Amino acid sequence: MFEQVEVFHRPATVREAVRLLAGGKGRARIVAGGTDLVVDGDPTVRTLIDITHSGLTYIRKQRGVCAIGASTTMAELEESQTIRALAGGVLARAAATCGSVQIRSVATVGGNLANGSPAADLVTPLLVLDAAVVVADAKGRRRLPIAGYVAARGTKALRNSLLVEVIVPVPKGRRCGWSFQKLGRTALDISVVNVAAGLQVDGAGRIQWARIALGAVAPTAMRAVATEGCLLGRMLNAESVAEAAEGVTREVSPISDVRASAAYRREMCRVLARRALEECAAQSGCPL
Numbered sequence: 196m197f198e199q200v201e202v203f204h205r206p207a208t209v210r211e212a213v214r215l216l217a218g219g220k221g222r223a224r225i226v227a228g229g230t231d232l233v234v235d236g237d238p239t240v241r242t243l244i245d246i247t248h249s250g251l252t253y254i255r256k257q258r259g260v261c262a263i264g265a266s267t268t269m270a271e272l273e274e275s276q277t278i279r280a281l282a283g284g285v286l287a288r289a290a291a292t293c294g295s296v297q298i299r300s301v302a303t304v305g306g307n308l309a310n311g312s313p314a315a316d317l318v319t320p321l322l323v324l325d326a327a328v329v330v331a332d333a334k335g336r337r338r339l340p341i342a343g344y345v346a347a348r349g350t351k352a353l354r355n356s357l358l359v360e361v362i363v364p365v366p367k368g369r370r371c372g373w374s375f376q377k378l379g380r381t382a383l384d385i386s387v388v389n390v391a392a393g394l395q396v397d398g399a400g401r402i403q404w405a406r407i408a409l410g411a412v413a414p415t416a417m418r419a420v421a422t423e424g425c426l427l428g429r430m431l432n433a434e435s436v437a438e439a440a441e442g443v444t445r446e447v448s449p450i451s452d453v454r455a456s457a458a459y460r461r462e463m464c465r466v467l468a469r470r471a472l473e474e475c476a477a478q479s480g481c482p483l
């Protein structure tokens with residue numbers, strides 16, 4: 196693997212990593228845990244830039260947000276008390292489902308997002324948490340909503356950019372519920388379907404806002420925006436949950452592949468969305 200790689204860098208700063216990436220003539224790649232990059236084995240790569248010593252391994256809670264450095268591993272997310280306490284631990288739970296212990300000890304947050312798999316397990320919880328990312332390139336740093344990053348990844352707009360950190364607003368208010376649901380062929384597999392949900396109800400049990408995100412059922416992970424809209428102002432009960440679970444099946448566009456047929460994936464969207472909303476209901480004080 197990578198016999199053609201000519202240079203390996205381990206920059207100590209983001210600035211240096213970005214400079215090396217920009218000078219790589221399209222043949223340089225960032226490497227963090229390597230769990231996707233090595234499997235991919237792109238024969239055009241000549242330069243590897245290891246960012247695991249670039250100061251991007253941190254989890255910081257500050258001024259109403261939680262900032263997570265790009266080279267923070269899944270294991271660090273899973274074990275962090277800050278991440279476990281954030282939004283019912285939805286992000287920690289998603290991290291805990293990413294492959295085996297061995298994979299989670301090296302696989303990073305940045306790699307999970309930058310690799311661009313529609314099945315990446317951190318994207319759906321980050322969508323429902325309304326997270327943003329900071330990217331850096333030769334022109335400087337900019338902040339993008341997570342949905343914008345996922346949509347633009349792989350395009351010219353993000354060429355030669357380094358994902359620096361993920362910013363998660365710390366949710367405020369009472370009577371919120373959060374859930375992450377994953378279906379894989381085995382406990383170690385990537386998702387056949389994954390669903391994350393978050394919502395808040397008022398004192399009467401009426402839905403103030405709801406977010407539902409689905410992975411591995413469209414070219415990129417997606418929010419079920421129409422279904423979310425239908426839930427607004429409704430009572431959170433078995434009827435509204437069943438209608439929402441049905442609603443998401445009309446918004447997804449799954450394909451058949453080696454892991455599952457499109458029809459099975461669509462049906463599992465219904466099942467996982469119902470389970471996710473039921474868990475949110477229980478957490479928000481409206482058990483069904």
Ligand SMILES: Cc1cc2nc3c(=O)[nH]c(=O)nc-3n(C[C@H](O)[C@H](O)[C@H](O)COP(=O)(O)OP(=O)(O)OC[C@H]3O[C@@H](n4cnc5c(N)ncnc54)[C@H](O)[C@@H]3O)c2cc1C
Pocket residue numbers: 224225226227228229230231232233234246265266292293294295298301302303304305306307308309310314315316317356357358359383384385386
């Ligand atoms: C056996 C196995 C099981 C797995 N199971 C799961 C699973 O259950 N769920 C899941 O979601 N994933 C799973 N994966 C995929 C993988 O482990 C994750 O996507 C992981 O988070 C990738 O992180 P990494 O640090 O290893 O990325 P790398 O392999 O180092 O990089 C992946 C890609 O992202 C780019 N990149 C990395 N970091 C950055 C950055 N900061 N800025 C810009 N570009 C960057 C690299 O250039 C490369 O193109 C599995 C992989 C394996 C091999």
